[in-house]
Amino acid sequence: MITIPTAHALLLAGVLFLLGLMGVMVRRNIIFILLSLEIMLNASGLAFVAAGFHWGRPDGQIMFLFILAMAAAEVSVGLALVLQLYHRIHTLDADQASRMRG
Amino acid sequence: MNVLFYIAAAVAVICTIMVITRLNAVHALLYLIVSLLSVALIFFLLGAPFAAALEVIIYAGAIMVLFVFVVMMLDPESQSIQSRKQLLHPGTWFGPAVPAAILLGELVYVMTTGSPSLPVNAGVGPHALSRALFGPYVLGVELTSILLMAGLVGAYHLARPEAPEGNDP
Numbered sequence: 431m432i433t434i435p436t437a438h439a440l441l442l443a444g445v446l447f448l449l450g451l452m453g454v455m456v457r458r459n460i461i462f463i464l465l466s467l468e469i470m471l472n473a474s475g476l477a478f479v480a481a482g483f484h485w486g487r488p489d490g491q492i493m494f495l496f497i498l499a500m501a502a503a504e505v506s507v508g509l510a511l512v513l514q515l516y517h518r519i520h521t522l523d524a525d526q527a528s529r530m531r532g
Numbered sequence: 533m534n535v536l537f538y539i540a541a542a543v544a545v546i547c548t549i550m551v552i553t554r555l556n557a558v559h560a561l562l563y564l565i566v567s568l569l570s571v572a573l574i575f576f577l578l579g580a581p582f583a584a585a586l587e588v589i590i591y592a593g594a595i596m597v598l599f600v601f602v603v604m605m606l607d608p609e610s611q612s613i614q615s616r617k618q619l620l621h622p623g624t625w626f627g628p629a630v631p632a633a634i635l636l637g638e639l640v641y642v643m644t645t646g647s648p649s650l651p652v653n654a655g656v657g658p659h660a661l662s663r664a665l666f667g668p669y670v671l672g673v674e675l676t677s678i679l680l681m682a683g684l685v686g687a688y689h690l691a692r693p694e695a696p697e698g699n700d701p
Contacts, residue, residue: 433534434534434578438537438538438541439537439574439578442545442574446544446545446548446571449548449552452552453551453552456552459557461557461602461606462552462560465551465560465564465599466551468564468591468595469548469564469567472571472587475583476571476574476575479575479578479580479583482580482656483578483579483580486655487656488656488660488661488663490580491580491582491583491656491661492661492669494583494586495583495586495676496676498586498587498591499676500679501591502594502595502680502683503679503680503682503683504683505595505598505599506683506684506686507683507687507690509599509687510686510687510688510690510691511690512606513602513605513690514691516606522606
């Protein structure tokens with residue numbers, strides 16, 4: 431019987447989440463910001479699955495399914511916004527889009 | 533069996549560090565796919581085989597294809613022959629290929645040692661998952677479908693080319 435400590439799985443989820451957060455704060459390319467958001471969402475899903483494994487319940491995997499659907503919706507809208515941004519200001523630098531003028 | 537988890541965790545962390553430090557978006561995507569595959573292996577070891585399959589199909593498949601599509605659309609550099617040659621250079625694909633080979637080795641090991649202690653038998657299978665999903669959580673499924681519909685309409689509206697002036701309905 432395999433015994434993975436739940437604390438270690440949660441620790442891995444925390445490390446991945448922090449790496450994604452660092453990516454969001456450090457990188458200025460908007461594609462990389464979206465990629466880091468995906469890393470963070472995936473890490474939170476890992477935490478849910480680890481918790482579901484700890485109690486032997488399917489609820490953790492169900493929350494992972496909802497996170498998956500939310501990530502798909504988020505990334506489609508986000509990438510459409512990236513396309514519009516590139517067509518308007520001809521760069522992917524998030525700092526260049528700091529002024530909200532039409 | 534426990535060491536499989538730690539190897540996969542190390543691969544995930546290293547590949548994620550490589551993702552947020554790459555300069556080229558396509559290289560970062562390659563590393564992120566390997567990171568997602570290792571997380572899928574961890575799901576498998578945590579007794580969640582259905583979540584592992586969805587991680588590979590939807591995250592590493594569909595969502596990453598969307599990213600690759602947009603990067604290829606936006607990056608005029610990738611159109612040139614020079615950068616295509618650079619993608620075929622061994623140094624480009626060697627980095628993600630080594631952790632992917634490690635993951636493949638782990639997968640072959642898990643598959644070939646067909647013991648009853650396989651984690652796929654210990655956790656929550658697709659049957660119990662779908663019983664719960666369409667039982668107490670059916671409202672969440674409906675809300676998720678509405679969210680996906682909103683995402684579809686929003687993405688279509690945002691990515692549409694701008695209408696000519698004075699032609700606004």
